[in-house]
Amino acid sequence: MQLDRIDLSDIHHPALLARTVHKLLGKREGAVPVEDIAKALDISEVRLDRFDGFEGMLLTDTVRSNGCILANSSKGRRRARFTVAHELGHFLMERHQLSAENGFTCSARDMRETRDGRQHMRQETQANQFAIELLAPDYLMEPFYSHDPDLRDAQCLRDHLDVSLEACVRRIVARRDEPLAAVWSHNGTVRYFAKSADFPSSRSIKAIRYRTHQPRIAQLPRGTPASRSLWRRTPTPGRAGRTSNSTSKRGSPTTDMQLRYFGPN
Numbered sequence: 001m002q003l004d005r006i007d008l009s010d011i012h013h014p015a016l017l018a019r020t021v022h023k024l025l026g027k028r029e030g031a032v033p034v035e036d037i038a039k040a041l042d043i044s045e046v047r048l049d050r051f052d053g054f055e056g057m058l059l060t061d062t063v064r065s066n067g068c069i070l071a072n073s074s075k076g077r078r079r080a081r082f083t084v085a086h087e088l089g090h091f092l093m094e095r096h097q098l099s100a101e102n103g104f105t106c107s108a109r110d111m112r113e114t115r116d117g118r119q120h121m122r123q124e125t126q127a128n129q130f131a132i133e134l135l136a137p138d139y140l141m142e143p144f145y146s147h148d149p150d151l152r153d154a155q156c157l158r159d160h161l162d163v164s165l166e167a168c169v170r171r172i173v174a175r176r177d178e179p180l181a182a183v184w185s186h187n188g189t190v191r192y193f194a195k196s197a198d199f200p201s202s203r204s205i206k207a208i209r210y211r212t213h214q215p216r217i218a219q220l221p222r223g224t225p226a227s228r229s230l231w232r233r234t235p236t237p238g239r240a241g242r243t244s245n246s247t248s249k250r251g252s253p254t255t256d257m258q259l260r261y262f263g264p265n
Helices: 016-025 033-041 079-090 117-136 138-144 152-161 165-175
Strands: 043-049 056-060 067-070 102-106 181-184 189-195 208-209 214-216 226-229 256-261
Touching: 016 067, 016 079, 016 117, 033 043, 033 079, 033 117, 043 079, 056 079, 067 079, 079 102, 117 165, 138 152, 152 165, 152 181, 165 181, 165 189
Parallel strands: 043 067
Antiparallel strands: 056 067, 056 102, 181 189, 181 256, 208 214, 226 256
């Protein structure tokens, strides 16, 4: 694999940077070879192993002469592949300031960062944007889209692209045309969510709470199209909406996931 970092210099937008990498590579089938890409771009070593205290680490200097990436594989290879892409984003985005004397150290929380506040948040958000754009480019995702948004599409993408289910769901939320929101909960409490820019309101997401695993959705403004969720198990009381929950094989609650979207009844 032949890549030259000179072709990527002065590109500071994370999505554009990842798209330029794909332009240089040409279209491919299947999972993106992120470790090979990293090594072709002056990462001397990529090590996937079980580490304590961090999710990912990039060892490099201020001028990015070369680098070494460590990715925690304790949560699975797919999660580790995202971590490799995340650290590669730090390496290629020259304006990112090192978080330690010898590089970057990133936590599990950093891997889900979407805010654009302080510099650290902004850098982690940009590294995440680069990572998902690199691992799940539009041209590899679009053939797997159903007519309507469907969580089963994310399952197919997970297997085809070798990316975690959560990353695939977030990508679908960001890239499809419909107003979408994905909600993750645990033991009856909403942990976090992702929504597209045109999803009607965060209030309707934050109001989701569980009683015996039945969601209660806040009332939406009059005239708002009906809310729907994929993988319906039981209808939401008093709403035309649908709910989708995922539980462990034994039936005990795990981290549940819903994908909600708005459209005609």
